[in-house]
Amino acid sequence: KTKPPILIDRYHFKADREGYLGGLREHLWVFDLETRKGEAITSGLYNERSPVWSPDGKRIAFVSNRAPDPDRSGDTNIYVVEARAGAEVLPVTTFAGPDEGRPAWSPDGQWIAYLQGDEPRLHAYNLNKLAVSPAAGGPARVLTPSLDRAVENPLWSADGRSLFFIVEDDRASYVGRVPASGGNVDKLTGGRRVVSSLSLGSDGKAVLLQSTAVEIPEVHALENGEFRRLSRQNEAWLSEVELASTEDFTSKSKDGTVVNSLVVKPAGFKPGQKYPLLLIIHGGPNGQDEHSFSFDQQLFAAQGYVVLAVNYRGSSGRGSAYQKAIYADWCNKEVVDLVGAVDEAIRIGVADPERLGLGGWSYGGILTDATIAVDPRFKAGVSGAGASLQLTMYGTDQYILQYEQELGVPWKGLEPWIRVSSAFLHADRIKTPTLFMCGEKDFNVPIAGSEQMYQALRSRGIDTQLVVYPGQYHGIMMPSYVRDRLERRLAWYGKYLMPGGQPAQ
Template identity: 50%
Template structure:
């Protein structure tokens, strides 16, 4: 009763401007701001804003633009039930190119062009396949495209309808919007589906589905003739195009290997764009990943055209556990120079100075992200702007101007102007609802794990609570594991805090932001050091009288769900758990999810190293240790951590009579997108924890 009274008192003491604590309905009110781009004159910044259409039960993305002084904001696109992304100014400043799937019968994203002065955009003709990335040539006459090959089954069906014979290609991937092959019996045109033929080492990928022989290829689109041509030879995936300042070459990332599926070896290439498709020139030879497209960081040419900055991954055997560095290589080829070798932190998004002498970039640091600077010749990494906040995704412009995204524990990402070392907010997509909602207070914590390791984390108090007395408490675990909780806005923390719960969270070993050794401590031991590290936050909150030791819960998604399962298989204190899209029988992941390369690198083949696989699977094979009522959730189309993993844990607990539920969300992948499901998931989390922690 004392805990409940404290919650009610806290609600009565909400800030005067707030109308309610953060709740499930607020998920649909949040706007996701991304991809800031500075125009060639440094006078405007374009960006994307994703919002929710509750009636349509979908999220849509539109393009906006704000003047550098912040005085004017213009919505560039806004067609109902359509989305646009990737705004890119032409070098002459006249046009904005963007990507949209508006009205495409095959649901392919296409290249669009609009006058930046105003008017409706127009789709450019002659492109077969789905446009994934775009980059303007310096003379504004050509646009480099990364285009995913069209679905060969669709081409075969079209040819058949036209009365011509066309054999379907092997390994046809499933369209994201289609039903899984196992249940699709009749296509929407009334014809039976084609068999899916698999012959690749890695044959599954979340959202994409089953992987066939379709590639992501580098094309050149001529704006005058409205025609496109291949830039390269060979049958490989190509990503992240970046033009040389003279417009004669394009740098890009690719794995041009006999079997790319078996390797992490992305390398940087350049290709001449003067005529027919050309054989690319390989610049880097590092055996690990150079400019892995998952990092989302394009190679950057120096303004004088002599050098290219890019990201070099960590040791091959550590893959995502390794720290990636900023490297510079001569554009003509030669030995790369790692300019952040002494910085034991991940970096991203290099931007050159106008004189080609230095680079600015984002640094993932301990629970934060900041902007730093280094000489192109190497030397000390100098701070530019930081603090307890998340500053990332820098987009460079003239006059030393840069646009970044900035988030804090009390505000989602917005676009900021960075001039020198001064920041100024440009976008205000979330101002309205933030004025109405009361948020929990987020503070940083420094903890000690069982073996004495220093662990960093967060404590979140409900709105209006300045000090708590044994309130119900939820331990929230992050995904990855190679990621971190940081100083950005975390809606799960605010959801639980807004409902009267104390929230504790840690960055246990395996997390990024504190160097390579800290991250790799979890290598092949997923339920090892992370468990006592996570529990240190609970122990601390209980010891301080903040958390009620008799009303503890734990929750997580993806690896956060795995850690949740490890925790409840190791500690019986928790009265309720919520485990979303996790895996506990790691053996079940082999061949059924998208991580085959990582599995064999980190844990070896199961038949050769069964002890390692079983050690990492103890929540399933020793589920008799679990006494915590647990809510399992997953999407039925998740190829990242497939549904069967949640089904197995649900079945095991159900078999033993432990109170459990399994909630399956039709049509959802690993990351949910349907707004009604996002709200439903939040409501079920709260109801489950209320049932066991507040009754």
């Protein structure tokens, strides 16, 4: 049967996986277990998400953007509604920016904890703070105003006197606690590890996932600041493999910026020996490389590479100013930081300057393109789901609100768009053989971004390939394609960086 035409009349009209956005919205429903019937309790041109029942089971707190045109606004807020059809939706927060996260009710149902972001124009670089507000609405109180680190996963203590949460902090994370009335933040865990999925029982006992660079996330109990392991899902496999070591790594960029990263060294690493280096660039950019288990990093190190994972400016974990430093200036300071980290790896004798490779996915792919356009030293590159001619992304990807808030519309000012399209416009400088990869149906960073860079290098006679994964979106999910992507990356790097194009093991 022939599908009907798609009518589009929205400002934000497409999203990865969802496709073209029509008039459908996500609303809250309540399902009665006895009658086996459901009824909608919200309606309108809004989406509702992250619903949480109140302690007495009568109300639901949720997150929604209820601006006159939600497509043109990043102003989400917390709302409460009684769990019945026709009930009035009551606003809890009024901050002119994102109030989000999974709302957390206090045990007595009088307060709601949530995450407060930054002003709307900076929504792509949010550093979330912990805040509480009366459940009936009223002045909000930010509990981590001076922390300068992003928080997540807020939970109330059983007595309602304090809140627990996770803090993202310079390549690691920890569990924090603060009085509900405000005060100093207590750091309850430490070490070079990552914690997530914190949960508290009614008896106050805490469990969470804990991971290190050599430990896949497992469930642990948290007892007086110590971890007690409860699950051993991956223990058998880990006992059969020899893993690479991961260390903190610091460099200074040419403009004096201190940049913190990770260096992953192969098992049996020999000091004084120079190794082929892979600069693997994380996406986001609002994210960080951290001391948690990375299969990709371990796989590359197992082939004999030293892996460098750089938290360039724009990354999280280093405070608000650091992650907002690239606002409206993409692919500039980030590249300076990436190149500076590689220079440091060469200087200390870890990296062989004649065997440098790089790669990344999403914003990591974008930065791969930008880096090879200014630094010809890299002998092999793999750019996944990237783009370089950003002007052509206007109206073709899902970031229209960020583009117009950050760069402005191109017909009123072309210069910012030309500046962030520099990699493509200087493709004549690229010497690095590069493999481009993308999902066929990617609406996050559409395939055109990879196609354009592939075409530019092919036109110039630079060794290049383009791999398209049929039916895949921004994240490659089909198991056979996941394996294929790993194998192709290993083969491409091996061809240019290993003696005789040594095949991957």
